[in-house]
Amino acid sequence: MSINSQAHIVLDVQDDTSLTILDPRDGSEVGTLPCAVREQVSLAVSLARSVQPEWAATRPADRGAALRRAASALRDGAQELAELNTRETGKPLADALGGIEAGISTLEQYAELGPVHRGLSLRGAVTATDYTVAEPRGVAALLTPWNDPVAVAAGLIGAALVTGNTVLHKPSERCPHVGELLGRLLQPAFPDGVLTTLTGGAEVGQMITMEADVDVFAHVGSSATGSRIARAAVLTGAHVIRENGGNDPLIVDADVDPVWAAGQAALGAFANAGQICTSVERIYVHRAIAEPFLAALTLEARQRNGSGTFPPLVDRRMRESVDAQVGEAVSLGAECLEGGVVPAGAGSHYPATVLAGCTETMTIMAEETFGPVAPVTVVDSFDEGLRLAAAGPYGLAASVLTGSIAHAQRAIAGLSVGTVKVNAVFGGAPGGSAQPRGISGAGFGYGPELLDEFALVKVVHISAPPQDGA
Structure with missing residues (x-):
């Protein structure tokens, strides 16, 4: 030796x-x-x-x-x-x-x-x-x-x-x-x-x-x-x-373009098949734009699934974990608008998945999901979205899409995370650093x-x- x-x-x-x-x-x-x-x-x-x-x-x-x-x-x-x-x-x-x-x-x-x-x-x-x-x-x-x-x-x-x-x-x-x-x-x-x-x-x-x-x-x-x-x-x-790990929330305010917001949500949830520490893990969208947002987000997922180039998960063990969370959410009342089915064939592929009607009792909202899933909760106000986004033991990052500087400032102050991103789910200056919080x-x-x-x-x-x- x-x-x-x-x-x-x-x-x-x-x-x-x-x-x-x-x-x-x-x-x-x-x-x-x-x-x-x-x-x-x-x-x-x-x-x-x-x-x-x-x-x-x-x-x-x-x-x-x-x-x-x-x-x-x-x-x-x-x-x-x-x-x-x-x-x-x-x-x-x-x-x-x-x-x-x-x-x-x-x-x-x-x-x-x-x-x-x-x-x-x-x-x-x-x-x-x-x-x-x-x-x-x-x-x-x-x-x-x-x-x-x-x-x-x-x-x-x-x-x-x-x-x-x-x-x-x-x-x-x-x-x-x-x-x-x-x-x-x-x-x-x-x-x-x-x-x-x-x-x-x-x-x-x-x-x-x-x-x-x-x-x-x-x-x-x-x-x-x-x-x-x-x-x-x-x-x-x-x-x-x-x-x-992170369970990074995305808050979508009432005053943003729902199609643009859906593009940001899809990028955050589906990039690298959702296998990024700072992926978008849970989405809180204002009821005023929820319908067009969900339609656009579903289209984003469907286009990825039909592209033939969407990457697999790292292995079948990871796929089983992601699929179990999706299955539990559906059994508890979530609606699967796209994806959510393990494909046939070799490898460990899993489709880009959109879930509507999610609640905080679902594991997919409460825990990290290292896969291409966008679970969505509709909220009646920015304050409700901020309250839900701020809950939980994780503290890695969070994103906010809003045209209101007041709402952005309140989110920055109210989210106990290492990084708050306003109007972009990814990005940052070279050499940036942050201190994660919680677990x-x-x-x-x-x-x-x-x-x-x-x-x-x-x-x-x-x-x-x-x-x-x-």
Whole structure:
């Protein structure tokens, strides 16, 4: 049992500790990868710990240069990585390439931000100096998702490494081949042991969280998994950064164009087959425009379903979960205006689905639904929509479509979420960041603020020695 020169775990395990991935488009086999075992996880942590002081002592400008080399390698391997992403997760090739380009840009961004990540000077006595220094936390374990596997991983890897931490990266068990190839592309840009890829399922993630020598965990994924990581970190003292599940509401006010609003709702609910952390999960539309809105939203879904290009869900397990929520909603009185039926044939396809007459007692409104479903509740006022949108334990993001600045301001103040989007369900300035709330997570997961999450602040006070005879 060892670690090779490219810092990938060398595995010698049996078939019952491996991951076999099927293409969600047609059910064909993508391949099989072995899972790490406990001794290999511990070995990887020990190596990361042993090389971390030297990496931390490397000039920030040199760490930034290494990130630029990694970004260049990622660009060179983009086509192969995108095709593999499409085969493992069903993500359309153009979208997969877009995610890789975002990952490249993020690595380049942190290559520039890292060397200028600075402390503060504090004013004290004339003969004294006070300032702060940012130091790396140590060993960072990054557990990343399958729905945007390159962009998310590149952001966390870039921020962790440029601040002087060493990294253990465990990609999602739903796209282990993408994670393994990403590691092979990026690792040569760094010294041995600075970046290590560990493949495996939930049990490998659990092993990592039990390692006392891990100083920070960054997790993007489900709220249930994030909660388990946070509880485990209490025992080890590790810092935790989490962007977890969302149940993001969309409020549609009475004064907007219902056809435009339906287009926004469809984009938010159906993009990437609804498999985005900040997808539109529940819709509250004002009764004054509900009829034309629902008609336009149904048409949007029907056009996607008839296009022949609508992407599948990541696997059949996910499809079963989504279909169960849709079935429960219909059994409780929701009306299915489009979709809602598991198609025949191979793969894990599920249609864009529109449900009307939804209520808060339905799981599809109360919990995250990681699939292409647009559940709609008709409300009699903006205040009613805002009250319902603000309810629940999630706090990732929310969207509001309104022509009223007063309503927009009230929504911004009244929605306890990390991000409020007004008149656009997606978008935002480059380098933006947010702090999820509730069971949706904690800590900044993107932007310049992520550098602070991966660093500890040391305060320095220097005074002049006493003068002779003083």
